[in-house]
Amino acid sequence: MGSRAAADLVLDPNPKIYHNQYGGNRTLEEAIAKYVPVYEWSWTETLFQSWESLLLILATFWCIFLARLVSHKLGLFDSPNRCYAVEFALIILPCILLVTVAVDYSCYVGLVMLLATLWFLQRSRFLERARSRQQFDLGKRPVALSVLRSVTHLLTAVCILAVDFESFHRPYRKSRQFGAKLMDIGIGLFVFTMGSVSRRTRNFTDLRRSVVYSALPLILLGLARTVAILVVGYGQDEHEYGQHLNAFFTLGFTKLLGALVSILARRDVHLLPLGFGLLLLHQFGLSILGISDYVMDDEVVRSNLFNANREGLVSLPGFVSLYLLSIYVNRWMVAITQLTYSQMVQKLQRLFSIALILWSLFGLSTYAIGISRVTCNFGYVMWMMAIGGSTLLISFGAIDFVINSVMPWDSSGLEVDEQEKGLLTEETAAKKRAKPIVPFTISQALNQNGLTFFLVANLLTGAVNIFLKPENRSSLESVVILLVYMFLATKLAHELLKRGIRLA
Template sequence: MNSDNYKEAKVAFVSGVVGSSITQINLISLVSFISIGVHADVIRSRTPRPVSFVLEWTILVLPVLLSVTLFAHRPLLLSALTLAAQWPLTHIVSRFPHTRPSSEKKAQSSYDAPASGPRSLAALSSYRAHMMLLTTLAILAVDFPVFPRFLAKCESFGTSMSFIVGQMDLGVGAFVFSQGVVSAIPILKDPAYLDAPLLPKLFVAIRKVAPLAALGLVRVLLVKGTDYPEHVTEYGVHWNFFLTLAILPPLQILLHGAIARMHIASIALGILAVHQSALSFTPLQSFALNAPRTDLFSMNREGIISLPGYLAIHLLGLLTGMIVIPPTPSHFRRARRQLKQNEDPNEPTRPLPRLDAPRDNSKTSTELLSYSFLFWTFVVGIVFARGNDVVSRRLANMPYVLWTAAYNTTAIGIYILLEMLQHITAPRPPPRDESKDADLHEPPPPQVAQAPALFEAINRNGLLVFLFANVMTGLVNLSMKTMYAGDALAMIVLCVYSLAVCGVAWALRGKRVISL
């Protein structure tokens, strides 16, 4: 088969997919949460905490890879096997030497926070790293038959987990949602940031996203120059996910005036309602799905028309960041209220609430899961009334946005609950020395939950990991006909690929090169 015929066959291989049920996708995701629990128990079997790349990959990465390949049709069996592996792994690890090389650095947060900034949140680190892992695994796995077609990207409507030529239905939404979560940090550090002059903030935001925009343009040139198989109905002829990611932060800056005066959820849902109304009551949806590609706008109509939906996802991620990053979910509201009171000359000036105060994860999880319940209620109602085929990543319509928000808020909420459980079941510190010299010694710092070392490494250089995964995916596709690979060969390639991607993150865990 010549290259042109193979390219056509490859495009056909990933086209016409209608997706899976939301329940099936949730069951497949279950193993990610179970692996976190298994990891915590295995690591707890010895002190000090071991840092082993092979062990981290085996517990955290291999189950995720299996969940979207060999066990995609049997997710509950994989979850049971992952749980069953806990005892033998604990037994093996307990026999490791109880020493750590002196050169090993202390685990660090996925973002560096100063003493006055937000404390490390293991749940958020685990969420972001698992999202990145699923993304990097799926962008290559989708090219092999071992990756079930029901998980591949849906053509126009439906739900799936897969990336196709770099983008996925659930994964692309999770990327945008995560971007919104992290964008809450500068606002939380300085509540007056929302009221700062617009143009300087916009200039800084454009400068920060310039590398993403450049990557988007480079991707267009490489794809067109190498005649790489692509699916233009994703975003259009020239548009791609990097360009979407680059545009959203400046758009958020333009909304700072509204964010300072209105609830973020109201702004997000208002944008979503206008977008969905335009899709439902004007020819916009028909144009996005069926119009001929005659000019620059129509050639890239999917990427442009879906922007309001992705902006809504980004804002709902920002709302989630305002809840989960500070010590309590009411921190930002109290800070803004105190800031306004300090501006009143008749009121005494008081300090703003501190970001490094002790966390109240019970309140955080309660509020976050309340939002999750609300989102899921809308999603279940829509699916019950009209079915899964109403969800469209291609349009970023209301059902897709609500599904993305429901899934991601639930995932972060579960990670927070796991972090709370890890704290409850952590070994108790030794009894206090009541001798007369006890007070001369500095008390040990309070124990806090930590994300797995591999997850911290992935978060430290998220953008680099993502770029390396895309390059590796392209090289594999250019060097072999993945569409005709057997399951055994596919799994070998995918395991080596995942080891390489995670290995890059692990090798650079002590430094930050570039981040997402």
């Protein structure tokens, strides 16, 4: 399954040595071992990995919802600092524990969360209160999307440092070829959330804006990271994106190519067939033309720029497809922002149906072609869309339908929108001081300065690896270091939010 045919092996003058069209040679036994079993995957193990990853994501969402309820109950919405403290304790601390020392208790934690949720739904009479509402105001940028973006930033930031500690749960580490582990999710959800706050390119002005303000900075950051790694001598796994490419390059090129391709769509609805069409062509190349095996073959000599960076380059069509489909989901979400009760229920039902279809496609892909982040194949894109759709459904329902019905919070959205755009004037700054910028303080902070937060997290990760030697730290030391690391990164973003400053 997933292996290249024996016809790809070419007989060498030495009858005991064989080589393939991509370079490298080996004995017949080595060749058979290479081309038959290496690219196989266990679909049951992949499903379990996906469930394990999804459980942690849902636990993080649950902690965010809990922080919202606790802050409201304690009346902390007039104090961003106290809200931040509550959210740090209820969101970031559990997230760190669940990927390190408390990972063995994940199922029990999930059970407690489920029971607590059922108890809250039963006691709050949320359905009765939701029916009594005149309308549901989602806004042009739904809170559900903001929360999803913040969860992506938080989990990625925690994992990029935690993975260097012995206490980190090893099954969460990235897959080399096929798999659906926690750290495989990071780049995919970044692309999904990037698309969820983007629009299709309509003209040259839109294209120039996307390139100059979004794609180019990411590509320059990728270049800076590559240069810094070469200068410092910091190790990089070439099987992730290649010898020279990294996640910043992938995001930048995805934004650039996505902006170019989306010009072909005259309406938002055209993004759906455009994205799926590109994805099917990508999968055809991976499966039928043998490109997947070419990417994953360790014997392919990294003799030129393309071979050296084949992982990052070959995966781009898949990520562009994911980006286009994400834009479509976002445009559908915000098509109507003022909903009646029946319209709200209908939207939730449609989201549930979409999530069910996506998970079904993921399940079929798991069995037929596998899930590969390295090539961003059809299965991986369906996995990301399924996670994105499911978390939007849960966040959309929990925040807008349940929590805001039970514990409403009057927010005009003016301050948050202007903070995210970096357009605070003296007048709106005065309003900001008069009105709280909470709930979801940390989520707002990461949405306003997500790239700044991620850069700081990367710099701190490098500093910890150079000066603190994480591989030699005990479990307790690893938790303490991770807490300090996340406090420094999130507190910086929080202080920028309080001052209405948007850097990137």
